[in-house]
Amino acid sequence: MKKNIFSLLILTILLTAPGSVQAQNDVALGGELINPVGLSYKFGISDNSAITGALGLILEEGNTFVAFEMNYLSYRNPESINIKSGHLSPYFGVGLSVGASPDSEESLSIRIPLGLEYTIDDTPFELYMDIGPFITVTDPQGFTFDSALGFRYRF
Template sequence: MKTFIRISFVLALVLTVAFSANAQSGYKTGIGFRGGIASGLTVKHFIKSDAAIEGILSTSFRHRGTVITILYEKHAQAFNAKGLQWYYGLGGHVGFHDGHHYYHKNHEHYDDDHVVAVGIDGVLGLEYYIRDIPFTIGADIKPYINIPSGGGYWDSALHVRYVF
């Protein structure tokens, strides 16, 4: 399964570069929900016709904590379909977790009740803007690295946003 995700990520990245024509999003700001490994609220605001800033406030049941993520994303039309866009980007996060659930099982002890995790995030996604009702639906893969644990992880999610 990990190999499939890695191959999908590389393929999507290649397709994103191939379809990197200047995109027109059709909306300025979107607010909605993100459901996946880390679920929560998402806000995306376009600063240019093909570039957006996305903020995600999510909770992780696995680590029992809250994470704030900020991403810079580039958008490009996908498959010559009106309203369908690829996006990719980079950013970072800060998370606040329960230390007893944050560390891996192979750690023999943990002294911290609370852990602050800081890290680097990437994102690769596909989004469709439904013009008749002002909503977007989409899916993304968000690899990230947490600095305290030194581990690399994958997050994937579906999202729905009201746009204006």
């Protein structure tokens, strides 16, 4: 099982990341403050879509998991939300989360994030938050809601 999850993770990275970096020079790195707590990244693949993800720790019910998430996000028109400064872009997407704990528990989950990304005027910073269904497909299977809150610096 561990070998299958690792193979799926490597295949996903190889199929998405290189094309993303070549397609657009929109790369951002930062931190995520809600599960997983750790590093956050974003590769823009067009004006309206991006590959995002996080690498960090999930702390729940006395267990600690190392987790890697990867999402495909589609951004809606930022002009649809009227604000005085900055840009607020709603988005939705689909993604995978792979987790492992020290006692060799692995998990594979599907994420369906719905969120907002706020770009601060005249700075390379962006803030984001999302929420959505989180469906674990490995044993024990489950359904819950997942959320994310973080920041990134655009290069």
